[in-house]
Amino acid sequence: MAKKTPKLASAKEAGVHAVDFVDERTSISGTLRWVMFRPIPKGTNWFYTLGTATMVAFINQVITGIVLGMYYEPSTTRAYESMKYINNEVFLGEFVHGMHRWGSSVMVILIFLHMARTFFFGAYKYPRELNWVIGVALLVLTLLMSVTGYLLPFDQRAYWASVVAMNIAGNAPLIGPFTPDIALGGPDVTTLTLSRFYIIHMMLIPGAIIALIGAHLYLVVKLGTTAPPWVRADKVSADLKEHEG
Amino acid sequence: MNQREKEEYLREYAVLKSAGKPFFPYIIVKDGVMMIVVIGVIMLMSIMLGGELTAKADATTTTYAPRPEWYYFWAFELLRVIKPPYLVSLATVGIPTIAILLLILLPFYDRNPERHPLRRPVATTAGIFIMGAMFFLSYLGAEAGAPSQVEIGPPPAIAEAGGATMLKWDAGRKLVAQSSCGGCHKIGENGNDGPGPPLTEIGDRLKEGAIRETLINPTRPMPSFAQLGADNIDKMAFFLASLKSGGEGKGTTGGGAEGTGEESEGGSTPGQSPGG
Amino acid sequence: MSDRRPEQSKYTLDRGIPGAFEGETITRRRLMVFAANATAGVAIGGVVLAATGFAAGQPFVEVDTGWHDVGPLDEIPDDTYLPRVITLDPRTGQVGKSTIYVRRRNEAVDTEKPDKWNQIIAISSRCMHMGCPARYVQAAKNFVCPCHGGVYDFRGEVAAGPPVRPLDRFYTRVVDGRVQVGKRFSVNSQIERFSPRPPGQPLDGIGQYLYPSRPTQRKIPGT
Numbered sequence A: 001m002a003k004k005t006p007k008l009a010s011a012k013e014a015g016v017h018a019v020d021f022v023d024e025r026t027s028i029s030g031t032l033r034w035v036m037f038r039p040i041p042k043g044t045n046w047f048y049t050l051g052t053a054t055m056v057a058f059i060n061q062v063i064t065g066i067v068l069g070m071y072y073e074p075s076t077t078r079a080y081e082s083m084k085y086i087n088n089e090v091f092l093g094e095f096v097h098g099m100h101r102w103g104s105s106v107m108v109i110l111i112f113l114h115m116a117r118t119f120f121f122g123a124y125k126y127p128r129e130l131n132w133v134i135g136v137a138l139l140v141l142t143l144l145m146s147v148t149g150y151l152l153p154f155d156q157r158a159y160w161a162s163v164v165a166m167n168i169a170g171n172a173p174l175i176g177p178f179t180p181d182i183a184l185g186g187p188d189v190t191t192l193t194l195s196r197f198y199i200i201h202m203m204l205i206p207g208a209i210i211a212l213i214g215a216h217l218y219l220v221v222k223l224g225t226t227a228p229p230w231v232r233a234d235k236v237s238a239d240l241k242e243h244e245g
Numbered sequence B: 001m002n003q004r005e006k007e008e009y010l011r012e013y014a015v016l017k018s019a020g021k022p023f024f025p026y027i028i029v030k031d032g033v034m035m036i037v038v039i040g041v042i043m044l045m046s047i048m049l050g051g052e053l054t055a056k057a058d059a060t061t062t063t064y065a066p067r068p069e070w071y072y073f074w075a076f077e078l079l080r081v082i083k084p085p086y087l088v089s090l091a092t093v094g095i096p097t098i099a100i101l102l103l104i105l106l107p108f109y110d111r112n113p114e115r116h117p118l119r120r121p122v123a124t125t126a127g128i129f130i131m132g133a134m135f136f137l138s139y140l141g142a143e144a145g146a147p148s149q150v151e152i153g154p155p156p157a158i159a160e161a162g163g164a165t166m167l168k169w170d171a172g173r174k175l176v177a178q179s180s181c182g183g184c185h186k187i188g189e190n191g192n193d194g195p196g197p198p199l200t201e202i203g204d205r206l207k208e209g210a211i212r213e214t215l216i217n218p219t220r221p222m223p224s225f226a227q228l229g230a231d232n233i234d235k236m237a238f239f240l241a242s243l244k245s246g247g248e249g250k251g252t253t254g255g256g257a258e259g260t261g262e263e264s265e266g267g268s269t270p271g272q273s274p275g276g
Numbered sequence C: 001m002s003d004r005r006p007e008q009s010k011y012t013l014d015r016g017i018p019g020a021f022e023g024e025t026i027t028r029r030r031l032m033v034f035a036a037n038a039t040a041g042v043a044i045g046g047v048v049l050a051a052t053g054f055a056a057g058q059p060f061v062e063v064d065t066g067w068h069d070v071g072p073l074d075e076i077p078d079d080t081y082l083p084r085v086i087t088l089d090p091r092t093g094q095v096g097k098s099t100i101y102v103r104r105r106n107e108a109v110d111t112e113k114p115d116k117w118n119q120i121i122a123i124s125s126r127c128m129h130m131g132c133p134a135r136y137v138q139a140a141k142n143f144v145c146p147c148h149g150g151v152y153d154f155r156g157e158v159a160a161g162p163p164v165r166p167l168d169r170f171y172t173r174v175v176d177g178r179v180q181v182g183k184r185f186s187v188n189s190q191i192e193r194f195s196p197r198p199p200g201q202p203l204d205g206i207g208q209y210l211y212p213s214r215p216t217q218r219k220i221p222g223t
Helices: A004-026 A028-036 A046-069 A079-088 A093-120 A129-151 A156-169 A178-184 A191-223 A233-244 B003-018 B023-049 B070-081 B085-104 B121-143 B156-161 B163-178 B208-216 B230-241 B254-259 B261-265 C026-060 C090-096
Strands: C068-072 C082-087 C097-104 C120-124 C135-137 C142-144 C158-160 C169-175 C178-187
Touching: A004 A028, A028 B023, A046 A093, A046 A191, A046 B023, A079 A093, A093 A129, A093 B023, A093 B070, A093 B121, A129 A156, A129 A191, A129 B085, A156 A178, A156 B085, A178 A191, A178 C026, A191 C026, A233 B003, B070 B085, B070 B121, B156 B163, B163 B230, B208 B230, C068 C082, C090 C097, C097 C178, C120 C178
Parallel strands: none
Antiparallel strands: C068 C178, C082 C097, C097 C120, C120 C169, C135 C142, C169 C178
16 A cells, blocks of 8 residues: 555646646636535425436437437438348347437426426526526427437338428418428428438537537526425524524 | 515525535435436336337328327327318417417516415416326327227127127228228227217117118218128128127227238238228 | 716717727727628628528429329229329339329219310329328228328318318320329319419418418419
8 A cells, every 4th residue: 555655646646737737727627616516405306307317318319319320321212221220230229229219208208397397396487587498499499309300210100200290380371381392302201301301300409409408507507406486495594593503 | 576576586595595505416416316217217118119110111102090209199189189171270380389489488477476386376277287188188199090990899799709700790890991981980999080970889879770771871971882782781780780888898909900900011002992 | 977978979988888998989889890790790691691592492493293104094994093103203212102093084073174184183192181191992982091080082172171172183194095194283172273282281262372382393384
């Protein structure tokens, strides 16, 4: 033990130096302290982990989505075959495909639960109105993700669900007839549609989602996590006094 | 919320916060446990349910019954129950747009400073009502069977008789399914509710002979099925007359799904017109 | 509040504008603000416009689906439909095809004016509610959609359920005793021809103005 100490100490010193180097140039330690050691009100319970849970489901979608993209081919003649290949040939193929497919369901459920918690606890009220609006935008983007992602396996279910979804989108008066054309890249579901949905599903919406999650989290940290509505300050401070006394 | 209420809340929140514990590591542990639960559930679902694929996309099919992902079943059911054509755009873009706008603007029209769900009876009731309505619509949407199939099990008497009786009953069931009775009549969980009356318990109201007569000489707008031949009409009437309240084995849909299975699978052979 | 500056001074410093410095006038500040916005706007706008045109322009180039042979004329009955598959886009496999139902014009049921495009009636299998695959059932002489309860009669007119207009049709012609199927067109409840619309868009009353046609798909002029 005693012999190792100098080595360990020097390694530790090097680590501290590296951290100091970064911190001197970024002042990140203050931000980290602000984020990590912010006080959370008394009484928060398991309902308050639903936001993290949603984010974890999203991270799962990102990671599995990236690796699925390594084998997937967005072409009408090849997409289905590449999905078959993923399912049947690739090591852990169906497992990762299943994680992405069911991860989306889990994410939607968690978003709804998270929103229900925010609604029933009145957590969308002052000063957190903007965060609620960002949250609804995230819900809409997630549903768009599910619409664009649903077509990608290009099986019967995918194809017909997309046909119906696009016709639903085309039902708005005046702009209606043009929306399917722009979304599908023409009057019908073709190769153009698949590559469009692929890039929207892989880059456009995920980019927006990541940016909005950033804003969502910034506001959560800045405004603080709410306490459950039944936890009252007069009670808590009375407890405090008792504790101090 | 006016200025006084805002300040009151901020004061109250500051007290609560000052009594709290730091996020790291006291609160984050809970989040960590939740992360494991979420990833565990996703992995478990993947192992149990897999990433199954249906047949390759085929625009020429006339037998495939499209269904949306489960969390859109409420919207699917909305499209089914809103029948008048001039209200279709209400179901497709109207209601979803209004719903999203109501969601986005929620903090701006709900100015009640109260946060406890029990002290906000209107908001809480509205929230529970909307969630209940979505669950109910989703349930109906999930239950809705294709009109080109009849998924009803045989009544106990016929199942016991077996043999020729059972074969005749099953042939009648398939004929009813293939003759698009479900287009206008509800039969169990299949078919459309209207314009024709539901046939789920038609045996209570009409005798077999009367059903046969109706199939041959119906009142408009129902078409005549006389061209199917007397033998086929007999089978259909026999099957329909067996549909009585309480008598049918609703739970045993296995036979039903299997019976018309070949119909929905044969996606690439367009438009066999059965019985024609 | 106590040291009130003159409101109408031409120097930004006097008006307390953020970032003011000695000698900066209001006009100079305005010019620079405009220039900063304009330069960035022109640069980014150029890229965005080009990209948007690239992404959204192609869908508005007219598609020519051509004429497709669906067999000899004497094979086609007038009291039932034959299903036929036509290939609209040979490069996209099974999704570039479409199932249509064809029959001969039958004076007993068809009331629309006869012309050279409707001696053969070709009806699309896409439900005009939301585009699900409808299927013709000869036993009941109707088209049934499996999705939301749409039913069409023998002529493809709405018999029940939520569809907003009759089933779309195709132009047909007879060349050397063989039937050819051409462009798709939509019809209103009087079976008048309209440029094709996506499903769900009514054509009766003000429907045709609420849901305008697109440059991608046009009916044959004057029909």
